[in-house]
Amino acid sequence: MADTETIPHQDEDDSELKRSITGRLLFFYTLGDVLGSGIYVLIGLVAAAVGGAFWIAFALGVTVAAITGAAYAELVTKYPQAAGASLYVNKAFGNRPLTFLVTVSFLAASMAASGSLAVGFASYFAEVWSAPPALLVSLVFVALLVVVNFIGITESVWMNMLMTFVEVAGLLIVLVIGIVHVAQGNADFGVLTHIDTSGDYGSPALAVLAGISFSFFAMTGFENTANVAEETIDPYKSFPRSLVGGMVVAGLVYVLVSMAAALTVPVETLASSDAALLEVVKQGILPFSDEFMTTLFSVIALIAITNTTLVTIVTQPRVLYGMAREDVVPGVFAKIHPVRRSPWVGLIFSGAVVGSLLVIGTLVTEAGGGIDLVGRLATVTVVLLLAIYATVIVACLRLRGRDEEHPFFRANTPLLFVGLLGNLAILYFTIYDDPYSLIWCAGLLGVGLVLFLAEYFFGSKGTGTRTPDLDSTEA
Amino acid sequence: MHVIVATDGSRQSLAAAKHFKSFADPTKVTEISVVAVIRPLASVAFADDLSEGKLDGSFRDAAQSAVDTIAAVFDGWGPKVNKRIRSGSAANEIIKAAKQYDAGLVVVAAGGRGLSDSVLVGSTAQRVQHYAPCPVLVVRPAPKPRRHRA
Numbered sequence: 001m002a003d004t005e006t007i008p009h010q011d012e013d014d015s016e017l018k019r020s021i022t023g024r025l026l027f028f029y030t031l032g033d034v035l036g037s038g039i040y041v042l043i044g045l046v047a048a049a050v051g052g053a054f055w056i057a058f059a060l061g062v063t064v065a066a067i068t069g070a071a072y073a074e075l076v077t078k079y080p081q082a083a084g085a086s087l088y089v090n091k092a093f094g095n096r097p098l099t100f101l102v103t104v105s106f107l108a109a110s111m112a113a114s115g116s117l118a119v120g121f122a123s124y125f126a127e128v129w130s131a132p133p134a135l136l137v138s139l140v141f142v143a144l145l146v147v148v149n150f151i152g153i154t155e156s157v158w159m160n161m162l163m164t165f166v167e168v169a170g171l172l173i174v175l176v177i178g179i180v181h182v183a184q185g186n187a188d189f190g191v192l193t194h195i196d197t198s199g200d201y202g203s204p205a206l207a208v209l210a211g212i213s214f215s216f217f218a219m220t221g222f223e224n225t226a227n228v229a230e231e232t233i234d235p236y237k238s239f240p241r242s243l244v245g246g247m248v249v250a251g252l253v254y255v256l257v258s259m260a261a262a263l264t265v266p267v268e269t270l271a272s273s274d275a276a277l278l279e280v281v282k283q284g285i286l287p288f289s290d291e292f293m294t295t296l297f298s299v300i301a302l303i304a305i306t307n308t309t310l311v312t313i314v315t316q317p318r319v320l321y322g323m324a325r326e327d328v329v330p331g332v333f334a335k336i337h338p339v340r341r342s343p344w345v346g347l348i349f350s351g352a353v354v355g356s357l358l359v360i361g362t363l364v365t366e367a368g369g370g371i372d373l374v375g376r377l378a379t380v381t382v383v384l385l386l387a388i389y390a391t392v393i394v395a396c397l398r399l400r401g402r403d404e405e406h407p408f409f410r411a412n413t414p415l416l417f418v419g420l421l422g423n424l425a426i427l428y429f430t431i432y433d434d435p436y437s438l439i440w441c442a443g444l445l446g447v448g449l450v451l452f453l454a455e456y457f458f459g460s461k462g463t464g465t466r467t468p469d470l471d472s473t474e475a
Numbered sequence: 476m477h478v479i480v481a482t483d484g485s486r487q488s489l490a491a492a493k494h495f496k497s498f499a500d501p502t503k504v505t506e507i508s509v510v511a512v513i514r515p516l517a518s519v520a521f522a523d524d525l526s527e528g529k530l531d532g533s534f535r536d537a538a539q540s541a542v543d544t545i546a547a548v549f550d551g552w553g554p555k556v557n558k559r560i561r562s563g564s565a566a567n568e569i570i571k572a573a574k575q576y577d578a579g580l581v582v583v584a585a586g587g588r589g590l591s592d593s594v595l596v597g598s599t600a601q602r603v604q605h606y607a608p609c610p611v612l613v614v615r616p617a618p619k620p621r622r623h624r625a
Contacts, residue, residue, distance in 0.1 A: 020562035021515050081533045082520065155516045155564065230535055231515035231562045317518040336522040338616075339585075339598050341483050341565075343519050 021231045023238030025157050029228065030246030032164030033221035034065075035171065036308030039254060040277055040301045041120035041374055042217055043261060048271035050211035051196030055258035057211025058218070062251030064426065065219035067419030068389045069247045070411035071396040072222065073240040076229045077408040078399065083322060084226035085388050091403075092395035100328060102388060104448030106223075107319045109384035110312045111350065111444060113220065115357040116377035117309040118142050123274040123374070124305065127298040135362045139355055145306070145313045146351035150342045154310050163307040170300030171257050174277055177285045178260025184285075187263045196267070206429075213430040217378035218254065220385050222247055223392075224311050227318070240409040274374075277301065313354075317346030329451040330459050353447060371436075379430060379437040380444065386427035393420045476579035477506045478554075481569045483599065484511065484523040484541040487584035491614035492548045495582045501553035508557040508576055509545045511538040512568040535560065566602035574608050582612045 021029075046054045075088045086103040093099075118138040125137050148154060181187055201207040225243055232238055257277075261270060265279045273279050278301075281293040317333070321343045324333035337344045361373040393416050431438060480495065482488040492509075513521045513534055520534035525544040542558045549556050561568040573581050585600040604611050 149518060152514075152517060155514050157516060160516065228515045230533060231513060231520070314516065314518050321519050321522075334522075336485070336519065336524060338485060338487065341485070341514075341519070341522060341599075342517070343522070347518065 019231045019233045021157070021228045022233055023242045025161065026225065026228065026232055026238055026242035027246050028161045028164045030222055030225050030243050031250055032160060032167055032307050033224055033311050034219065034247060034250040035164070035167050035253065036117075036221070036304040036306075039171070039218050039257060040124065040275070040304055041116065042214060042378060043258070044270050044273045044276035045372075045375055046211045046215045046258075047262070047267050047276065049196075049201065049214055050207050052191035052194035052262045052267050053208075054211050054215075054262065054267075055192065055255045056195075057208055057215045058254040058258050059251065060208065060422075061212040061215045061219050061426075062247060062254060064212075064419055064422035065216070065222065065389075066244055066247040066251065067411075067415050068393060068423065069222050069243050070240070070409075071389075071393045071416055071419065072226065073243045073409050074396055074411045075392065075399070076226055076239050076243075077236050078403050078406070080229045080232070080235050082227055082230050082318070084223060085392050086319075086322075088392055088395045088399070092398040100448075100452070101445075102391060103319060103323060104445055105384045105388055107316060107448060108441065108444035109220075109381045109388065110315050110319070111353050111357065112377045112380040112384070112440070113217075114142065114309055114312045114316075114350075114354045115361070116217065116374050116381060117305050117312070118354065118358060119361070119374045119377065120275075121302060121305045121309070124278070124298045124301045127275060127278060127294055128302075135358060138358050141306075141309075142313075142351055142354050142358070145309055146347050149310065149313050149317075150337070150340055150344060150347055152340055152342065154314055160307070163303055166300055167304035167307060168253070170277075170297060170304055171253050173297060173300070174257050174260050174280050177280055177283065178256070178263055181260075181264045181283075181285050189263070191262050191267070192259060194267075209425070209429045210433060213382065213426050213433060214375070214378075215254075216382045216386070216426055216430075219247075219250075220381060221308060221311065223385070223388070224315055227311075227315060236407045236409060275301070313347075313350060316350035317343040320346035320349065323451075327459070328455060329448075330455045333451075353444075357444075376434075376437060376440065379434050380440045383427065383430055383437055383441055384444075386423050386430065390420055390423040390427065393423065476504055477508065477576050478504050478580045478582065479569065479573055479576065479578045480507055480509050480545060480549075480582045481565075481584075481599075481603070482509060482511050482525075482541050482545045483565060483584070484521055484525060484537065485584060486524055487614070487616055488541075489525055489545060489548070490616075491582050491584040491612070492545050494614045495612060496548060496552060504554040506555045506557065506576075507546075507549055508559050508572065508578070509542050509549075510559045510561060510569060510572050511542045512565040513538050513560065513562045514565060515562060565599040566606070569599070569603050570606050570608070578609050580610050580612060581607050582614065585613050585615045 046057055050057050079087055079091060081087055085106055086099055089102045090099040118141050121141050122134040122137040195204040195207050197204055197207060201210050222243060229235060261280050264283050269279050270276045278294060278297060281297045282290055284290060320329060320333040323329040324331050333346045335345045365371055365373055397416060480492050521538040523537040523541040526540050538560045542560060546556045546558050581603060583600045583603050600613050604613060
């Protein structure tokens with residue numbers, strides 16, 4: 001290698017091109033990823049559980065999530081690779097079965113999240129065009145996202161930013177409606193402190209905990225920022241700021257939007273609506289026709305949900321790819337399409353699993369299973385992610401004092417313990433409230449187990465890609 | 476002449492590098508820059524099919540190993556070889572690199588042939604061909620695999 005040299009990174013013409021994700025892009029990536037999931041879909045459920053004061057649930061939920069985000073920021077600045085939770089758990093415990101479990105849980109959570117979002121998409125879509133059946137809409141939605149991901153449109157950072165702006169704009173509309181309503185003197189602020197204790201949850205504390213549990217889906221998504229960790233410029237500085245900053249802004253938006261919704265729409269109406277934020281724009285507070293506002297807002301909600309779903313659908317084949325390279329799932333998941341350089345087998349597989357979740361969910365609902373599919377899949381996501389979040393915080397604490405030669409962000413230790421307790425409390429309540437969600441979790445984890453067994457019994461060592469022969473001159 | 480040899484970690488990009496070497500005159504080539512582009516928002520930010528290495532979460536390592544493999548092709552050939560890893564959209568970054576290094580030729584691989592290449596318009600090779608500031612050598616896969624394994 002005498003005449004070969006690696007250009008040092010401080011090379012003047014290359015320095016700023018070395019990495020491409022700036023702190024600002026990362027901020028919008030976090031914000032878009034967090035904001036899209038949930039608030040459009042779940043606000044009705046949360047309002048039903050807590051009553052008029054449901055903003056408290058959002059505030060507390062986002063606090064727990066932001067603390068978890070701080071743990072992620074610490075770990076990302078220590079280990080700036082794309083593998084996220086699996087990597088941290090592997091570093092902290094070095095236990096292969098545990099790493100596998102965390103990886104598969106993450107994959108399962110991501111798939112359940114896509115499913116929940118797809119159902120949410122269908123319910124907003126029905127406001128624009130109600131002819132096609134919801135199942136068909138959600139399946140076509142997932143299929144389209146798989147294709148879009150395959151082609152690589154999702155890779156545009158500008159597209160990502162644009163969608164985030166639209167997302168924020170949608171929530172701003174809700175805020176403006178709330179402000180106009182208050183300015184007109186029609187608001188009854190008493191509703192903001194009203195906690196409904198007449199429902200299933202007798203005490204105010206339990207009602208709020210239920211609200212946090214239902215709203216927690218809206219806080220998830222920030223863990224996907226680890227995807228771009230390696231390509232972030234100056235991660236030590238920008239990661240904590242952009243990740244935790246993005247979460248705090250998202251939390252603020254959630255609290256204000258919840259207040260605006262509670263002030264403008266009777267809680268019973270929110271609670272019984274499939275697309276609750278639409279009820280706010282339907283109140284006729286702004287001087288536009290109902291129809292116009294509904295269509296505009298539905299389109300914005302559809303874009304917001306699409307943005308978040310795209311990120312989850314990008315993540316799944318990546319996880320499968322990593323596992324295939326590790327020889328724990330069959331090597332086909334490491335197959336990369338020659339033209340698009342996309343992991344097409346993993347993509348189709350992820351799409352198929354999400355699609356079957358939707359079909360099974362719809363069949364169970366129609367058979368009188370009495371489940372709300374959006375809520376159920378959101379709960380499954382939340383259960384799996386809470387377990388992962390708690391594990392990541394423990395991993396963060398355990399990795400203290402190790403690999404600290406480089407500058408890294410240090411999360412506040414007492415806060416981490418608060419966050420750990422918070423995650424566990426919400427996890428406990430979520431399982432207690434909906435034990436059947438564990439069956440769905442088990443089912444999804446089973447998919448991972450099947451893949452593992454398939455590799456174990458039928459797989460061959462390696463990914464099936466042959467190491468090239470350097471001397472041949474085929475062209 | 477400064478030549479850019481792009482790699483996306485595919486075997487075809489290795490074939491392209493070798494094809495270029497098979498006919499080019501090393502005395503006319505002053506410098507070679509092997510360029511790999513990491514796509515941060517893609518499912519797999521960089522796939523290195525050129526080695527069997529495990530992926531422990533670092534796509535940068537994968538890109539580095541692909542660049543090393545391609546650079547090794549030109550070992551002892553003559554021109555100085557630079558290894559460069561960039562981040563962003565593949566075609567854009569290759570074109571930018573060509574402008575920045577004032578390249579006289581860009582060597583890229585076209586991944587597919589036939590249907591997949593004509594249906595899936597907008598592939599990296601096509602975009603580089605259209606917008607590069609210099610001549611582009613696009614190396615397509617051979618019509619039939621003529622692989623003789625030793």
